[in-house]
Every structure is written in structure tokens, then in C-alpha cells.
Amino acid sequence: MKAIRILTRSIRDSFKSVFRNFSLSLASISCIAITLIVVAISLILTYNVNNFTSKVERDVTIVAFLDTNIKEEGRQEILEKLKKMEGLQNITYESKTKIGEEMMNSSDIFKNIMKNWDESESPLQDTYLIKVENIKEIGSIAKRIENLPGVDIVKYGEGMVEQLVSLFDLVRKICYGMVIALIIVTAFLIANTIKITIFSRRREIDIMRLVGASNINIKIPFVFEGLILGVLGSIIPIITTTYGYTALYEKFHGQLFSSLITLIKPQPFVFQVSLVLLIIGILVGMFGSWRAVRKYLKI
Amino acid sequence: MSLIVCQHLKKQYKTGVVAIHDLNLNIEKGEFCFVIGSTGCGKSTLIKMMYREERPTSGKIIVGGINVAKIRNSKVYKLRRKLGVVFQDYKLLNRLTAYENIAFALEVLGLPKDEIHNKVLKVLDLVGLKGKAKSYPHELSGGEQQRVAIARAIVNGPRILICDEPTGNLDKRTSMEIMEVLKEINKLGTTIIMVTHDTTIVNALKERTILLDNGRILKDYAKGTYKYESNKNIN
Ligand SMILES: Nc1ncnc2c1ncn2[C@@H]1O[C@H](COP(=O)(O)OP(=O)(O)OP(=O)(O)O)[C@@H](O)[C@H]1O
Ligand SMILES: [Mg+2]
Numbered sequence: 001m002k003a004i005r006i007l008t009r010s011i012r013d014s015f016k017s018v019f020r021n022f023s024l025s026l027a028s029i030s031c032i033a034i035t036l037i038v039v040a041i042s043l044i045l046t047y048n049v050n051n052f053t054s055k056v057e058r059d060v061t062i063v064a065f066l067d068t069n070i071k072e073e074g075r076q077e078i079l080e081k082l083k084k085m086e087g088l089q090n091i092t093y094e095s096k097t098k099i100g101e102e103m104m105n106s107s108d109i110f111k112n113i114m115k116n117w118d119e120s121e122s123p124l125q126d127t128y129l130i131k132v133e134n135i136k137e138i139g140s141i142a143k144r145i146e147n148l149p150g151v152d153i154v155k156y157g158e159g160m161v162e163q164l165v166s167l168f169d170l171v172r173k174i175c176y177g178m179v180i181a182l183i184i185v186t187a188f189l190i191a192n193t194i195k196i197t198i199f200s201r202r203r204e205i206d207i208m209r210l211v212g213a214s215n216i217n218i219k220i221p222f223v224f225e226g227l228i229l230g231v232l233g234s235i236i237p238i239i240t241t242t243y244g245y246t247a248l249y250e251k252f253h254g255q256l257f258s259s260l261i262t263l264i265k266p267q268p269f270v271f272q273v274s275l276v277l278l279i280i281g282i283l284v285g286m287f288g289s290w291r292a293v294r295k296y297l298k299i
Numbered sequence: 300m301s302l303i304v305c306q307h308l309k310k311q312y313k314t315g316v317v318a319i320h321d322l323n324l325n326i327e328k329g330e331f332c333f334v335i336g337s338t339g340c341g342k343s344t345l346i347k348m349m350y351r352e353e354r355p356t357s358g359k360i361i362v363g364g365i366n367v368a369k370i371r372n373s374k375v376y377k378l379r380r381k382l383g384v385v386f387q388d389y390k391l392l393n394r395l396t397a398y399e400n401i402a403f404a405l406e407v408l409g410l411p412k413d414e415i416h417n418k419v420l421k422v423l424d425l426v427g428l429k430g431k432a433k434s435y436p437h438e439l440s441g442g443e444q445q446r447v448a449i450a451r452a453i454v455n456g457p458r459i460l461i462c463d464e465p466t467g468n469l470d471k472r473t474s475m476e477i478m479e480v481l482k483e484i485n486k487l488g489t490t491i492i493m494v495t496h497d498t499t500i501v502n503a504l505k506e507r508t509i510l511l512d513n514g515r516i517l518k519d520y521a522k523g524t525y526k527y528e529s530n531k532n533i534n
Contacts, residue, residue, distance in 0.1 A: 203390070206390070207403075209375070210350075212379035212404070213376060215372070217376070217407055
């Protein structure tokens with residue numbers, strides 16, 4: 001009961017204080033807002049790169065074409081060997097008959113040409129479709145598969161895949177680094193801004209101490225004030241991200257440069273980003289206040 | 300045991316200045332005790348150690364059963380709740396009314412609203428500020444502001460009231476009025492320790508008076524024995 005009364009009074013005082021010291025609050029709010037916008041851009045970039053990379057990783061398949069004259073036991077032998085190989089995720093077999101049927105079903109022209117083919121004269125080959133666990137190993141795995149007896153050739157879009165993957169890996173790492181660095185910098189920046197705010201309220205803190213407020217009791221209103229500043233500071237970044245990203249998505253019709261790079265759909269993506277921004281804003285605001293007020297509670 | 304006990308109390312500031320030297324002092328429950336002495340002799344330092352604004356360098360200080368030198372920062376509030384402190388500059392919050400300033404001291408303790416209301420009205424009456432509850436500090440005279448500060452210090456019913464030159468900014472008549480309030484509070488059972496430069500007050504009240512000189516007790520006049528003539532150390 002007592003604790004609840006102290007808490008509600010603290011919250012009431014925090015709201016009052018934010019608006020009473022509005023010019024100082026505004027400094028903290030702008031500080032939070034500006035950095036959150038940069039955080040938002042990095043987040044959007046990171047998520048999109050992640051999304052793209054994992055999509056590429058999911059899609060990239062090694063196709064192993066088997067010798068045309070291979071028999072059932074030869075196929076089994078290759079399958080056994082593939083199963084023993086490390087780094088493979090899943091292996092599916094597609095017979096030339098099945099491929100042929102699919103082709104015939106896909107167009108009448110194929111159908112007319114292919115229906116007269118005899119089993120022995122078909123140029124199609126039996127294949128194994130192989131997905132790898134780690135896209136970075138795709139080159140070496142493909143080479144090992146190609147060396148298996150009975151495997152004719154191996155294809156996986158070599159060259160382009162590797163370059164894209166390593167490029168996006170780099171972008172992703174840079175973005176992660178930026179987000180983390182930004183959050184830390186913001187936290188300390190805000191701690192400083194709030195320190196200035198709190199400095200002007202030293203008197204208040206001294207008086208609170210004097211009349212017997214416990215340290216936690218003194219901290220709560222300030223930390224709650226930080227929370228309010230965090231919420232207020234994240235409003236503009238949230239609005240900017242939500243509308244900005246949606247507009248961007250629509251302008252580019254969901255793709256960047258080519259249909260290969262698809263953007264994440266704005267919904268629910270922007271809400272997730274907004275939530276992350278809000279949480280970062282709140283945590284950073286609270287942390288800043290807590291750090292700033294701590295200094296004045298020591299003798 | 301005495302309400303306040305100092306044993307071999309010493310305070311040396313970081314600057315090297317020794318403000319209090321090996322000081323021994325007992326103050327009993329219900330006493331009214333002046334602390335006088337020339338400027339810089341360590342009066343404020345002595346009482347600051349009582350409400351744990353400063354830590355002693357060595358020695359013992361026990362206030363109301365609390366070993367003040369030993370308590371941790373996070374527990375200082377427990378001591379502060381047992382005593383009230385009044386300063387020369389009142390230390391009121393300018394954005395709060397007289398009533399709110401006093402209520403503030405109870406709000407941080409988490410008291411319910413109606414209890415706060417009753418206590419604040421009672422204490423406002425005691426210091427003679429019944430009609431000024433809604434006034435802001437800048438609307439009050441110095442004497443009235445000091446009454447608010449005193450009211451805030453005692454609203455919680457502390458056993459000890461510590462005053463550091465409470466009449467320092469006030470004229471003679473207002474000072475005597477404040478002294479009347481303090482005497483009244485003392486009569487109700489609160490022990491009062493008051494630092495002052497005003498020998499007229501000390502002479503008029505003839506309460507126990509401790510004369511400090513260079514961080515040492517030069518003289519400890521028992522109640523009724525203080526005479527202005529006997530002391531040339533006060534400026
Ligand atoms: N925070 C501090 N740091 C360093 N030295 C201090 C500090 N506070 C006081 N002193 C020194 O300690 C000595 C005693 O100071 P104190 O404030 O106790 O004197 P005082 O008797 O209250 O003086 P006054 O009558 O002027 O208020 C002085 O020499 C002063 O300069
Ligand atoms: Mg002093």
C-alpha cells in the first residue's frame with residue numbers, strides 16, 4: 001500500500017517534471033529522436049539484408065546431373081556417398097522421366113517434340129537436388145560432388161551467388177555494428193543530457209534526501225521521467241519509419257534494382273521495427289536517467 | 300544512553316583542513332543546545348556529521364541509537380527520518396506552496412493523503428502559518444519561509460531538530476519570533492541543536508551553549524550559565 005502510494009506519486013511527479021522543465025526535456029527528446037532515426041535506418045537495412053540473404057540461402061540448390069547411362073544401383077551408390085558427406089541439408093532425387101513429364105505438362109511445344117522420344121535417346125539426365133547447410137561452403141561441396149563417379153556435371157549458379165553472399169554478409173556485419181554502437185553512444189549521450197537536466201534539480205534531490213526519502217524513492221521519479229522521455233523521443237522516429245518505409249516500398253514496388261532483391265513487406269515489419277525503437281528509446285532513457293541521478297546520491 | 304554521543308570525533312576534509320579535533324560531547328533527550336564559535340571553527344561540520352552529510356574521519360558518533368559513521372549511503376534515509384534539519388537559506392521548493400512543501404516530506408514516506416492533510420494543518424498551526432498554506436515561497440517573508448522550513452522539518456515528529464543558523468538571514472524581531480517557535484517545539488519534547496552567531500539570542504535564552512574554537516570544545520555552558528561577556532571569541 002505504502003509502496004503503491006510512493007510509486008503513484010513518483011509517476012505523477014515525473015509527468016509534471018517533464019513538462020515543467022520542458023526546454024531541457026526537449027533536448028533529451030531530440031537527442032533520443034535523432035539517434036533512433038539512425039538506428040531505424042540501420043535496422044531496416046539489416047533486416048532487409050538478412051531477409052535477402054536467407055532467401056538466397058534457401059533457394060540456392062546444387063544440381064548434380066548424373067551420367068546418362070547410369071543404372072539404379074549406381075544411383076543408390078551416389079546417394080549413399082552423398083548422405084555420408086558433411087554439410088548437406090537435404091537431397092532429393094528427380095528422375096529424367098519426371099523432369100520430362102513436367103516439361104511436357106508445362107507447354108504443348110515440348111509435348112509435341114518429346115512424346116516421340118525413346119527412352120535411350122532422351123537428352124535429359126537423372127539429377128540429385130542438394131541443399132547445403134552453410135552457403136559459404138557451397139563451392140567446395142559442389143566440387144566434391146562433381147568428383148564422385150557417376151556424376152556428370154554440377155551446377156549451382158557459381159560466381160554470382162558467392163559474390164552476393166559475401167557482399168551482404170559484410171553489409172549485415174556493418175549494420176549490426178552500427179546499431180550496437182549507436183545504442184551505446186545514445187545511452188551515454190542521453191545520460192549526459194539528463195545529467196544537465198538533473199544538475200538543475202540538485203536542490204530538489206538534496207531536499208528529498210534531507211526529508212528522508214530513500215535512494216530508490218528518489219531514483220524512481222527520475223527513471224520514470226527517463227521512460228517518458230524515451231517514449232516521447234521515439235514518436236517521431238516511429239512515424240518516420242512507418243510512413244517512410246511504406247512509401248519507399250510502394251515506390252520501388254517491393255524490389256530493389258532487380259526482382260532478385262525483394263524488400264520485406266511493410267506490414268507487419270514496420271510495426272516490429274517501431275516496437276524495437278520504442279523499447280530502445282525507453283531503455284536508453286531509463287538507463288540515462290538512472291546513471292545521471294546515481295551520481296547525486298553518494299556522499 | 301544520551302540521545303547524541305560523540306566520542307573522539309575527528310573530521311579532516313580532503314583538502315587537509317581539520318575541522319573537528321578529538322571532540323567528546325553528550326546531548327540528552329529534551330535538551331536545547333546552542334553551538335557557537337567564530338566563523339570556520341567547525342560548527343557546521345559538527346552538525347553535518349550528526350545528520351550524515353559528512354562522514355567523520357575517526358571516532359564515534361551515535362544519534363538516536365544509530366551509529367552514524369557506520370551506516371551505508373543507501374540507509375542514510377533511516378537516520379534522516381529520525382531528525383529534522385533547518386538551514387539559513389530555508390531550502391524550500393519554489394514551485395510548491397507552503398502546504399505542498401511540508402506535505403512533500405510526508406509524501407516521500409508514503410503516508411496516505413488524509414493523514415498528510417491532518418499533520419500538515421497541525422504543524423502549520425504550530426508555527427503560526429495557518430493562513431498561508433496556499434502561498435508560494437516568493438510570496439512569503441523570510442521569517443515565514445523559515446517557519447515553513449521548520450514545519451517541514453518537524454511534521455514527521457522527529458526526536459531531534461538540527462538548525463544551522465536558522466535566523467542568519469532574519470532581522471532581530473523576526474529572529475526572536477522564530478526562537479519562540481523553536482522553544483515551543485522544544486517544550487513538546489523535541490531535542491534541538493542550534494548553530495548560531497547571534498549572541499543576543501543565546502544570551503536571552505540561557506540554554507546550554509557549546510563554544511567551539513578551532514574544532515575543539517572551548518567551553519560547555521550548562522543551562523542558565525551563559526553570559527555574553529564571558530566570551531570574546533564570537534564575532
Ligand atoms: N566541504 C569542505 N571541504 C573542505 N573544507 C571544508 C569543507 N567544509 C568546511 N571546510 C573547512 O572546515 C572548517 C570548518 O568549516 P565549517 O563550515 O564547519 O565552519 P563554521 O563554524 O560552520 O563556519 P561559519 O560560522 O562561517 O558557518 C573551515 O576551515 C572550512 O574552510
Ligand atoms: Mg557554518
